[in-house]
Amino acid sequence: MAQTSPPAGAARTAPDPRPDHLAPAPRGALPLVLTGAFMAVLDTFIVLVAAPAIQADLHASDADVQLILAGYQLTYAVALITGARLGDRFGRKRLFQTGMALFTVASVGCALAPGAGFLIAARLVQGLSAAAMFPQVFALLQVLVPAERRARAFGALGAVIGLAGAVGQVLGGVLVSADLLGSSWRPVFWVNVPVGVVTVALTARYVPESRAPRARRLDLPGAGVLTVALGLLVVPLVEGRPAGWPLWTWLSLAASALAFAAFVRVERRVAASGGEPLVRLRLFRERPFAVGMLLVLLTYAGINSFFLVFSLTLQDGLGQDALGAGLYYTPFAVVFFAASLLAGRLAHLGRRVLQAGALLVVLGFGSTVALATAAGPGLSAGQLVAPLALVGAGNGLLVTPLLGAVLTGVRPEETGLASGVLSTGQQIGGAVGVAVLGVLFYGALGPAAHQDVAAYGHALTCALTANAALAALVALLLPLLPDPATRRG
CATH class of the missing domain: 4.10.860 (DNA Excision Repair, Uvrb; Chain A)
Structure with missing residues (x-):
């Protein structure tokens, strides 16, 4: 799914950085920290369902819609590593609070946006604030949770991220369909405000401050x-x-x-001068990391672009309202969540789990293309549920184990930096995927009228054929990734 997942193995391989004097986390600290992760991921998914309503209300162009979605991910991606270093230097609690406060203010700007340009600018600020907030979640879990309980904490983070994806689809549909006081899509941003205000206030009381002993300079x-x-x-x-x-x-x-x-x-010049580059290029000399990053870019390009074209097809092409579109995503989310849990239990099978996931994604996209082509103008939303569930199952088996496999060969002292680069790659892959596959989808759609089922079905098949090709390329490249089960053994 379109999110930053906790790197499996981060809790296992990273050294315990907790200073001896730091007391165990207060009872309310971890739920507050996890709330930040939830909000950052939620705002990717909730806007996907609201995109058609935003476009109609603001008279936005197709390009505007793509920028509203991809702009958030771009600024998020670019600032993630810098956000982590700011937290190390100035305090993780302080950066978490600052990021959440700015995220809340940016959400108000999004909700009040008078036009597409203003909304795009506010979304860029949202992305920057999420980048300040989200890296502190990883760091605070490492610092506040004892080593023996850290695996469970990261498991909880994974569950929260998966839940955010599912809730985002359904909640976005509920809020847009409710049309509260004639506000159409705007409540999808207003909902962030009370959560943000309460989280900032409670963080001041319940989350202890921490800094890295040797904070890296900013690049x-x-x-x-x-x-x-x-x-x-x-x-x-x-x-x-x-x-x-x-x-x-x-x-x-x-x-x-x-x-x-x-x-x-x-980056080479900064490293040669003894500084701390944004990205240590030597990480890419390790085959697991280099191949894994390519696989992550391809995987997230396919996931995020799929959500865009599927949302547009359901609502603009097949006549579903926002709530209906959100509910049609529920099987995907449920199966994704279940398959993610299953992938953790099948970790001893190593790369075979990832390969099975990639092949299921290919099968899901391929069957959707075949079904839509055969149905033509008779295509209905209900026909897409089964192949959509296949895509969810495949991604559940692929995504979380892939992130862990990428970090398998990274030295423990570089786990934090590698996790930041990995998270950045997820967001960049998603943003570029939305841009490129959006061009293909809108190009195939042409000037079709809303609820022209045949035209939208054709555009969907063109885009999902490309999605299937991306997933097939991932399946072909997976053998180049060292088997994590072999490395553990």
Whole structure:
């Protein structure tokens, strides 16, 4: 699913950084910390269901909708590692509170947005605030929970993240359909406000402060160059098709390649000078990490783009209201959650679990394409439930074990940094997937009218064919990833 999952093995491999003088966490500390993770993930999913209503109410373009979704993930991705380092230096509790407070204020801005441009800007701020808040969740769990109970704490974090995905789909549908006081989609952002205010207030009382003994310096040049590179890549992908692919879009794409090359040079220069680069490039010399990061990028590009095109098809194409669309996601969420738990119990099977998951995803997308093609204008939402459940089961078996496998070969002292890079890769993959697959979906859809079932079914098959190809590529590349079961043995 489209989220930052706790790296399986983080609780197992990372050294216990708890200072001896730090008392066990107060009873209310862990629920408050987990609330931050819940909110950060919720706002990816709740907006997906509300996207058609937002587009209609604000007269937003297709590109605007993509930026409302991908912009949150982009700023989230770029600032995650910097957010972790700020917490190490200035205090994790302080950064968690600051991030939650800013997230709450940005949610008010989203709810009051008079137009698409304002909403996009507020979503960018939301992403930055989530990046300040979310890394502190990992760090605080490491610091506040004794080593013998930490695996259970990270398991709880995984459950909370999975629950956020399921609740986001259904809650978004309920709130949009309720149309409270004629406010349409705006309650999907207002709901963050009371939760944020209460969490900030209670954190001050129940969560103890902690800092890293040796806080790393910030790599502002690296963060700046990476931000520019991602912007040069994603903006033309989102804006290019509706603009007719003018020259500036191609120049921007070319410039993004140069900017990414510049980012690598900046990181090498920072490391050579004895500084702390945003990304330690030597991590990518380890095959498990390098191959694993590629697999994570491909996997999340497929997951996030799927949610976008499926939501649009259900509501704009098949005539479901927001609540109906949210409920149709429930089988996916339930099966994903169950398969994730099963994957943990099957960990001794190693890479075979990941391969089974990837093949189930291919089967799910492939059967959806076949079904939609055969049904044509007779396609209905109910017909898509079974293949959607297959996709959920496959992702449940694939995603969480994959994240753990990527970190298997990382040295314990670099687990925190590698987890930050991994989380960043998840968000970048999701944002680029939304941009690229969005271009394919909208291009195949053309100027179709709402509830033109045949046109939306055709666009869905085009997009999901690409999703199936991504999942097949993941299945083909998985043998290059060292088997985590072998490494444990």
